[in-house]
Amino acid sequence: MRYLDAGVDLSRKEDSLARIRERVSATRRPEVIGDIGAFGGLFQLTGTDTVLVATADGVGTKVELARMLDRHEGVGTDLVHLCANDALAMGAEPLFFLDYFSTSGLDPDVFSRVVGAMADACRAIGCALLGGETAQMPGMYKDGAYDLAGFLVGGVRRDRLLDPAAVRDGDVLIGLTSSGLHTNGFSLARAIVSTRAAVEERDDRATLEAPRPELGGGTLADALLAVHRCYLDDVRALRSAATVRSIAHLTGGGWEGNLPRALPDGLGAAVDRDTWTVPPLFRLLAEWGGVADAEAFDTWNMGIGLIAVVDPADERAALGALADGTAIGRVEPSRGERRVRFA
Amino acid sequence: MRYLDAGVDLSRKEDSLARIRERVSATRRPEVIGDIGAFGGLFQLTGTDTVLVATADGVGTKVELARMLDRHEGVGTDLVHLCANDALAMGAEPLFFLDYFSTSGLDPDVFSRVVGAMADACRAIGCALLGGETAQMPGMYKDGAYDLAGFLVGGVRRDRLLDPAAVRDGDVLIGLTSSGLHTNGFSLARAIVSTRAAVEERDDRATLEAPRPELGGGTLADALLAVHRCYLDDVRALRSAATVRSIAHLTGGGWEGNLPRALPDGLGAAVDRDTWTVPPLFRLLAEWGGVADAEAFDTWNMGIGLIAVVDPADERAALGALADGTAIGRVEPSRGERRVRFA
Numbered sequence: 001m002r003y004l005d006a007g008v009d010l011s012r013k014e015d016s017l018a019r020i021r022e023r024v025s026a027t028r029r030p031e032v033i034g035d036i037g038a039f040g041g042l043f044q045l046t047g048t049d050t051v052l053v054a055t056a057d058g059v060g061t062k063v064e065l066a067r068m069l070d071r072h073e074g075v076g077t078d079l080v081h082l083c084a085n086d087a088l089a090m091g092a093e094p095l096f097f098l099d100y101f102s103t104s105g106l107d108p109d110v111f112s113r114v115v116g117a118m119a120d121a122c123r124a125i126g127c128a129l130l131g132g133e134t135a136q137m138p139g140m141y142k143d144g145a146y147d148l149a150g151f152l153v154g155g156v157r158r159d160r161l162l163d164p165a166a167v168r169d170g171d172v173l174i175g176l177t178s179s180g181l182h183t184n185g186f187s188l189a190r191a192i193v194s195t196r197a198a199v200e201e202r203d204d205r206a207t208l209e210a211p212r213p214e215l216g217g218g219t220l221a222d223a224l225l226a227v228h229r230c231y232l233d234d235v236r237a238l239r240s241a242a243t244v245r246s247i248a249h250l251t252g253g254g255w256e257g258n259l260p261r262a263l264p265d266g267l268g269a270a271v272d273r274d275t276w277t278v279p280p281l282f283r284l285l286a287e288w289g290g291v292a293d294a295e296a297f298d299t300w301n302m303g304i305g306l307i308a309v310v311d312p313a314d315e316r317a318a319l320g321a322l323a324d325g326t327a328i329g330r331v332e333p334s335r336g337e338r339r340v341r342f343a
Numbered sequence: 344m345r346y347l348d349a350g351v352d353l354s355r356k357e358d359s360l361a362r363i364r365e366r367v368s369a370t371r372r373p374e375v376i377g378d379i380g381a382f383g384g385l386f387q388l389t390g391t392d393t394v395l396v397a398t399a400d401g402v403g404t405k406v407e408l409a410r411m412l413d414r415h416e417g418v419g420t421d422l423v424h425l426c427a428n429d430a431l432a433m434g435a436e437p438l439f440f441l442d443y444f445s446t447s448g449l450d451p452d453v454f455s456r457v458v459g460a461m462a463d464a465c466r467a468i469g470c471a472l473l474g475g476e477t478a479q480m481p482g483m484y485k486d487g488a489y490d491l492a493g494f495l496v497g498g499v500r501r502d503r504l505l506d507p508a509a510v511r512d513g514d515v516l517i518g519l520t521s522s523g524l525h526t527n528g529f530s531l532a533r534a535i536v537s538t539r540a541a542v543e544e545r546d547d548r549a550t551l552e553a554p555r556p557e558l559g560g561g562t563l564a565d566a567l568l569a570v571h572r573c574y575l576d577d578v579r580a581l582r583s584a585a586t587v588r589s590i591a592h593l594t595g596g597g598w599e600g601n602l603p604r605a606l607p608d609g610l611g612a613a614v615d616r617d618t619w620t621v622p623p624l625f626r627l628l629a630e631w632g633g634v635a636d637a638e639a640f641d642t643w644n645m646g647i648g649l650i651a652v653v654d655p656a657d658e659r660a661a662l663g664a665l666a667d668g669t670a671i672g673r674v675e676p677s678r679g680e681r682r683v684r685f686a
Contacts (some may be wrong), residue, residue, distance in 0.1 A: 007481025
């Protein structure tokens with residue numbers, strides 16, 4: 001099974017974005033730094049040395065899973081962490097967040113569980129929840145469905161901004177574990193769960209809630225809804241101990257879709273897959289769905305949620321600063337079309 | 344017919360927001376200015392006298408109308424203008440914008456028409472389109488449906504920030520005309536169109552595309568899809584000619600839902616309805632839908648899209664600076680529960 005079979009067509013997304021690229025570029029102002037394609041948009045206000053880093057994101061169809069299982073809190077937290085990590089990938093600390101909650105029929109209980117969790121997550125990372133929009137769109141969503149979008153602005157001193165241009169051949173890649181799928185590849189995961197439910201002759205929910213020996217007796221529901229890990233404290237610790245050149249947050253598009261975003265043209269990454277163990281959740285989904293290895297790594301994070309590119313002289317210091325950091329590979333000259341090479 | 348009958352329950356929205364208010368307040372940081380309920384969230388970066396004004400919004404089910412009529416460009420422009428006007432209501436000029444586009448099946452043509460129009464609208468008002476998210480959510484939206492959210496950050500010098508606290512009894516209300524419904528009350532308008540289509544024994548689309556003598560021979564489609572007017576140039580002209588105390592952008596919740604947001608506690612507004620003519624579109628919808636007058640003013644802007652509260656000594660200067668400004672009333676002590684009193 002491929003991501004495409006689950007209804008998500010990444011080539012359509014690329015085509016869509018390509019069609020508007022020039023019109024977007026024409027909106028550039030002098031305060032804008034860098035190009036489209038970074039993890040966050042950069043804007044330096046005149047008269048300050050602070051660069052604002054703006055990110056917009058959504059948690060995808062993880063909301064559908066939350067809804068089926070009536071466990072809504074996690075997706076609110078997910079959204080905040082997702083946006084904060086994107087800002088973090090540019091070196092920024094979170095400043096403020098706004099949310100968009102849209103549904104056909106507004107349920108105040110569900111709303112307060114989702115958006116209340118966003119508020120709590122904002123508070124925990126020191127980010128102001130500055131506003132939001134709650135939209136009632138009769139007839140547009142499937143019954144009970146809701147969608148979320150988050151918008152976060154972070155700030156970083158100009159000389160602390162992370163820039164892939166600083167990356168050198170031979171730099172070390174430090175991987176930090178993910179807590180699960182985070183917020184990507186859920187349409188594929190859900191399609192696989194449905195396929196599996198048919199095999200097990202029960203409904204999707206029962207399949208999700210059955211204890212699984214492969215998951216140490218835990219359920220798929222728990223594993224899939226595990227909250228997107230926030231890497232704020234880890235990156236703070238890492239940057240005070242080591243020279244971090246750039247950071248990749250592994251979200252939509254998996255490894256090939258994200259790791260190159262933290263590298264300059266001409267450089268790629270050699271990743272040693274023996275350096276970490278792909279968690280059972282990913283192996284189970286891949287096995288049940290007959291998902292090819294390359295497809296899995298192009299869709300899911302496979303157990304590594306964030307990768308810091310670090311000066312090789314600081315490898316030991318970097319690892320010492322992290323509870324679960326692993327050297328997973330090196331930067332190398334890029335060969336061929338794909339820039340991430342698994343060894 | 345009421346807004347509620349069309350599936351939009353504003354009391355549920357209030358209930359939803361009330362449930363999370365304390366948790367949102369707990370996210371406050373020292374840089375945050377003002378309270379929840381303003382047209383934009385305010386954040387003053389340490390070391391600058393610029394206040395950032397952040398807004399999040401959506402165009403509601405106007406997207407459904409755009410889709411039915413295969414006229415997608417306008418809603419992209421609408422979204423940018425809507426957000427820019429909200430920032431403007433706090434006195435801010437647009438700096439940067441991010442969008443969220445979500446759908447079940449991504450159509451690159453529709454996407455590029457919608458988001459391309461956003462880019463063009465950003466460029467026209469000097470706002471950088473700094474990023475965005477394009478979400479593919481298989482099975483979550485009705486076939487072909489898509490949703491939009493916009494996030495805009497504006498900037499204003501602290502001493503130019505508009506603050507309702509500055510408003511005084513006797514201040515004059517200067518109304519600026521709207522171009523139509525803008526982006527609010529579309530679920531009610533669409534429900535009325537459907538009712539009318541049944542009366543006229545044709546489908547919704549034919550009803551929308553029939554020339555109407557009441558609309559000067561134009562169609563409902565044109566009148567309903569008219570682009571949300573951007574008031575940036577008007578407000579610039581107004582502020583250089585007159586002392587503007589505060590501004591209300593008439594969006595969701597109509598007059599009572601928005602004009603009090605530009606007034607301090609204890610003050611209300613006396614509005615003289617003879618000072619402007621409610622455009623035929625609103626009269627037609629109200630008549631066909633049997634919409635009570637109060638309900639219409641609580642849902643739609645009724646021909647006035649933005650209201651500036653101005654020092655009465657500057658009334659003449661203010662009107663002279665505007666192509667279509669009208670003195671529509673005065674600030675007065677608030678009496679009773681409703682703060683907008685129509686005379």
